[in-house]
Amino acid sequence: MGHYEAPIREPIITGDKSYHDITLDVAAPIEGKANKSWYIAFTIALIAFLWGIGSIAYTIGTGIGVWGLNNRINWAWDITNFVWWVGIGHAGTLISAVLLLFRQKWRMGINRSAEAMTIFAVFQAGLFPLIHMGRIWNGFYTLPVPNPLGSLWVNFNSPLLWDVFAISTYLSVSLVFWWTGLLPDFAMIRDRATKPFQKKIYSLVSFGWSGKAKDWQRFEEVSLVLAGLATPLVLSVHTIVSFDFATSVIPGWHSTVYPPYFVAGAVFSGFAMVQTLLLIMRKVSNLEDYITRVHVENMNKVILVTGGIVTVAYLSELFVGWYTGSSYEDFVYLSVGAATGPYWWAFWSLIICNSIIPQLFWFKKIRRNYIWTFIIAIFINIGMWFERFDIIVINLSRGHLPSSWTQFSPTFVDIGIFVGTIGFFFVLFLLYARTFPVIAQAEVKSILKSSGNNFKRERDNPSAVKTEV
Amino acid sequence: MYTFSSRLKTFSLVLIIIGALGIGYGFFTAPKTVDDVKAMMHNAEDSHGAATAEHTEVDDHASKDVHEVTGAIKGEHATENDHEAAGEHGDDAGHYEHVLMQAQNRPWTAIYVPMIFFLLISVCALVYYAIQRAASAGWSPLLFRVMEGVTGYIGIGSLIVLAFLVASAMHGNHMFAWMYASADPTAANFDFAMETKDWWLNIPGFLIRAVIYVSIWIGFRHFILKNSRLQDESGDLKYFKRSFNLSVVFLVVFLVSELFMAFDWLMSIDHHWFSQLYSFYVFASMFVSAITVIALVTIYLRSRGFLPQVNDSHIHDLAKYMFAFSIFWTYLWYAQFMLQWYANIPEEATYFYPRLLGEYQPLFIGMLIMNFVFPILVLMNSDYKRIPWFVVLAGLIILTGHYLDVFVMVAPGTVGSHWHFGIPEIGALLFFAGLFIFVVFNSLTKAPLLPKENPFIKESEVFHY
Numbered sequence: 036m037g038h039y040e041a042p043i044r045e046p047i048i049t050g051d052k053s054y055h056d057i058t059l060d061v062a063a064p065i066e067g068k069a070n071k072s073w074y075i076a077f078t079i080a081l082i083a084f085l086w087g088i089g090s091i092a093y094t095i096g097t098g099i100g101v102w103g104l105n106n107r108i109n110w111a112w113d114i115t116n117f118v119w120w121v122g123i124g125h126a127g128t129l130i131s132a133v134l135l136l137f138r139q140k141w142r143m144g145i146n147r148s149a150e151a152m153t154i155f156a157v158f159q160a161g162l163f164p165l166i167h168m169g170r171i172w173n174g175f176y177t178l179p180v181p182n183p184l185g186s187l188w189v190n191f192n193s194p195l196l197w198d199v200f201a202i203s204t205y206l207s208v209s210l211v212f213w214w215t216g217l218l219p220d221f222a223m224i225r226d227r228a229t230k231p232f233q234k235k236i237y238s239l240v241s242f243g244w245s246g247k248a249k250d251w252q253r254f255e256e257v258s259l260v261l262a263g264l265a266t267p268l269v270l271s272v273h274t275i276v277s278f279d280f281a282t283s284v285i286p287g288w289h290s291t292v293y294p295p296y297f298v299a300g301a302v303f304s305g306f307a308m309v310q311t312l313l314l315i316m317r318k319v320s321n322l323e324d325y326i327t328r329v330h331v332e333n334m335n336k337v338i339l340v341t342g343g344i345v346t347v348a349y350l351s352e353l354f355v356g357w358y359t360g361s362s363y364e365d366f367v368y369l370s371v372g373a374a375t376g377p378y379w380w381a382f383w384s385l386i387i388c389n390s391i392i393p394q395l396f397w398f399k400k401i402r403r404n405y406i407w408t409f410i411i412a413i414f415i416n417i418g419m420w421f422e423r424f425d426i427i428v429i430n431l432s433r434g435h436l437p438s439s440w441t442q443f444s445p446t447f448v449d450i451g452i453f454v455g456t457i458g459f460f461f462v463l464f465l466l467y468a469r470t471f472p473v474i475a476q477a478e479v480k481s482i483l484k485s486s487g488n489n490f491k492r493e494r495d496n497p498s499a500v501k502t503e504v
Numbered sequence: 505m506y507t508f509s510s511r512l513k514t515f516s517l518v519l520i521i522i523g524a525l526g527i528g529y530g531f532f533t534a535p536k537t538v539d540d541v542k543a544m545m546h547n548a549e550d551s552h553g554a555a556t557a558e559h560t561e562v563d564d565h566a567s568k569d570v571h572e573v574t575g576a577i578k579g580e581h582a583t584e585n586d587h588e589a590a591g592e593h594g595d596d597a598g599h600y601e602h603v604l605m606q607a608q609n610r611p612w613t614a615i616y617v618p619m620i621f622f623l624l625i626s627v628c629a630l631v632y633y634a635i636q637r638a639a640s641a642g643w644s645p646l647l648f649r650v651m652e653g654v655t656g657y658i659g660i661g662s663l664i665v666l667a668f669l670v671a672s673a674m675h676g677n678h679m680f681a682w683m684y685a686s687a688d689p690t691a692a693n694f695d696f697a698m699e700t701k702d703w704w705l706n707i708p709g710f711l712i713r714a715v716i717y718v719s720i721w722i723g724f725r726h727f728i729l730k731n732s733r734l735q736d737e738s739g740d741l742k743y744f745k746r747s748f749n750l751s752v753v754f755l756v757v758f759l760v761s762e763l764f765m766a767f768d769w770l771m772s773i774d775h776h777w778f779s780q781l782y783s784f785y786v787f788a789s790m791f792v793s794a795i796t797v798i799a800l801v802t803i804y805l806r807s808r809g810f811l812p813q814v815n816d817s818h819i820h821d822l823a824k825y826m827f828a829f830s831i832f833w834t835y836l837w838y839a840q841f842m843l844q845w846y847a848n849i850p851e852e853a854t855y856f857y858p859r860l861l862g863e864y865q866p867l868f869i870g871m872l873i874m875n876f877v878f879p880i881l882v883l884m885n886s887d888y889k890r891i892p893w894f895v896v897l898a899g900l901i902i903l904t905g906h907y908l909d910v911f912v913m914v915a916p917g918t919v920g921s922h923w924h925f926g927i928p929e930i931g932a933l934l935f936f937a938g939l940f941i942f943v944v945f946n947s948l949t950k951a952p953l954l955p956k957e958n959p960f961i962k963e964s965e966v967f968h969y
Contacts, residue, residue, distance in 0.1 A: 039962065039963065039966050040642075040963065041642060041959050041960050041962065041963050042959070043741075043959040043960070044640070136828075137639075267831065267835075270835060271835075274835075274839065278843070281843050282842075282843060282846045282847060283847070284847050284849060289843070289847050289849070290780045290781075290843075291779045291780050291781035291782075291839060291840045291843045291844065292779075292780035292781040292784065293780075293839075293843075294781075294835070294836075294839035294843075295781070295784055295835075295836065295839065343756065343759065344759075347759050347760060347763060348780075350760070350763065351763055351780050351781075351783065351784075352780055354763075354764075354767070355778050355779070355780045357703075357704075358700075358701060358704060358767075358778055359700070359778055360697070360699070360700020360701060
């Protein structure tokens with residue numbers, strides 16, 4: 036009965052697939068040639084990336100003063116983008132780790148790309164802690180290494196140092212988790228490769244995977260252990276990012292709800308980014324049978340849940356802000372002061388994009404619709420950027436002393452670096468889509484007999500013709 | 505069909521009777537006047553003996569300092585404000601009156617803690633049940649009736665809590681200090697905090713909100729269960745879909761009601777203090793307790809042969825949830841504690857002063873060990889999670905730890921440094937445990953333990969992990 040599944044469940048692999056069909060579908064983008072639109076997209080991303088490199092070089096060469104920061108608002112786009120990118124990365128781990136722990140079969144169609152997205156997003160995020168330093172060449176001082184300065188050590192009390200550990204651990208664990216899952220798939224590409232060069236490359240990256248029973252058993256155990264480790268990791272990483280703000284005594288920043296609320300927001304924004312990418316990918320790579328309406332709907336449900344948690348956390352923030360009776364709380368990012376002050380547009384962008392528009396997903400028609408999903412996902416990406424912008428800039432703009440009240444406007448360098456990271460992200464993702472098996476075919480094959488539409492049909496109606504595999 | 509065994513029924517009734525006697529003893533022995541308090545404190549000093557007399561004095565002095573700090577910043581009680589304003593020290597009337605209130609609060613605190621504890625366990629069992637429904641879980645339908653049974657306590661538990669809150673509002677006790685404070689600066693019982701908080705902390709609003717919260721829980725439990733029974737009788741899929749919808753709506757409404765419930769019923773006890781995370785923290789604490797209770801009831805029923813289809817994999821899954829949510833609770837505990845400890849803003853730090861450094865330290869650290877260290881060590885191993893007595897052992901420790909968690913949330917704001925763990929506390933715990941067992945197992949007899957018409961029931965029967 037291992038393959039038993041309730042008839043009421045919708046199939047998550049459509050198109051009457053056999054094992055071989057899955058292999059062909061997954062291998063097709065790697066074995067084929069890129070078309071014109073891929074080159075156009077890649078060129079645009081590359082130009083954006085190069086522009087970003089130029090902006091970064093200009094910043095490092097000239098100084099942080101080329102950004103729009105000032106004495107009071109000394110974090111703005113840099114850390115906004117950092118938190119935004121880290122947040123986006125969290126959906127990947129959620130899909131591959133948390134959904135594995137919850138035995139969600141539908142994760143298998145999307146986990147590979149979600150993890151790739153995680154890793155590429157963490158790359159972008161990792162840039163910002165470096166380039167926002169005034170003296171980037173001293174960046175290695177953040178590492179606790181013995182040195183000739185009387186062994187001058189780091190102070191472990193700073194959340195910015197915890198960030199160093201969190202992000203680097205997160206990147207390495209995600210990378211290992213991702214690569215472990217890739218071994219059987221790389222081996223599949225290796226075994227199919229006809230060109231010697233391709234064969235050589237995929238032999239190298241698949242580490243001699245031969246798919247023995249013992250290997251599979253250990254593979255499963257490692258996946259489960261890594262998922263068990265990655266789940267607290269994913270919670271702690273964004274928690275530590277939230278500590279950057281919450282440990283301070285700045286009104287609006289010092290709030291105990293930040294840790295879970297940042298994590299919920301990260302999953303919320305990350306899933307929106309997964310939707311944005313996968314809705315395109317399923318079309319251009321012909322993966323409609325693996326990334327189905329059910330996948331899209333389930334992801335929209337996760338968006339709805341995490342968006343709800345984020346909204347309740349806003350409510351908690353707003354309520355406690357009033358409840359404290361502290362006049363300093365009148366200007367924080369969730370307050371009447373913010374709603375009517377100079378950053379009213381940022382405040383309302385946040386509320387509309389994060390708390391109002393996603394509520395459309397309560398309607399089944401909308402959450403099963405690809406176009407609607409795509410549009411709403413874009414709004415969430417924008418809304419979550421504004422959430423971080425609001426937290427950082429609005430709270431800094433009106434602090435304890437009115438004599439320090441100020442505003443922030445970005446320069447073209449701020450914008451250029453952000454655009455550059457988007458370009459870099461898409462450069463990596465586009466290259467990935469052409470060289471990596473974007474669906475975890477080994478995993479998808481494991482659920483074919485329980486969740487493939489042909490097998491479900493046969494099980495629910497035994498008199499039908501037997502499916503060939 | 506489950507039949508309530510007469511042994512268990514007798515056991516629960518005995519608990520109720522012993523508990524009621526303990527509660528009565530607590531109220532009977534609570535001091536009535538300031539003179540009683542003086543006598544009580546005198547006796548306490550005598551019993552310590554001459555050798556420790558000096559030490560006791562130091563202790564007393566230390567606790568007085570804490571009071572002055574909290575008094576100055578928090579104005580814990582109106583009377584203490586008077587006492588501060590008068591600039592008097594030590595053996596003045598204000599101090600004794602303050603001690604009297606705390607001593608009188610003791611039996612009330614003793615019943616309030618298990619009262620809240622068991623009610624929220626029951627409500628969170630409904631949340632867990634609704635999550636299983638909303639997530640279309642395939643493993644758990646066999647346990648649905650157990651979960652429904654655990655929610656049986658919501659009705660009576662809510663009424664008891666409501667009665668308690670009404671009694672507090674009628675000044676039957678001093679559990680909620682803000683009920684005695686005034687927002688009027690010229691009043692004798694003026695409290696600066698009330699100036700900014702009385703829009704929320706006022707008695708009519710407090711009671712109306714309490715009625716709203718419990719109506720939501722009782723109402724949804726009623727409809728969800730009714731629907732579940734209808735599905736069983738008719739086998740119509742439309743009831744299954746309606747259960748799904750009801751569960752989803754309940755989860756949304758619950759999240760909001762719980763947010764304000766925790767602010768009202770627990771956070772407002774220390775009404776000068778606030779934490780944005782508080783409700784989530786309370787939820788995590790009660791949620792893991794609810795899962796634990798579900799596991800314990802399941803194991804009990806299975807051991808009596810009432811749940812033949814439930815296999816070790818189901819227990820394993822429940823134990824995994826106990827493990828995971830113990831860690832989740834710790835995560836939220838840490839987030840709340842560490843952020844306030846790190847920033848050390850006086851108005852927030854006073855909350856943790858008695859808990860981390862003061863008289864509640866043993867409980868505070870102890871519950872952390874019970875709720876985190878123990879589960880993580882005991883429930884890590886996959887094989888152990890399949891051994892019923894092991895899960896029961898871990899479950900009892902988790903439940904004790906979370907009872908202490910609620911105690912440490914409530915007691916510092918009501919009985920202050922004069923906490924004890926004696927007959928009133930144990931009596932109240934036994935009383936509510938007995939009542940809980942009686943009501944829950946009684947409601948388990950109301951429906952067959954196997955929900956036969958659930959579309960996922962077969963998945964649940966063949967479930968193997």
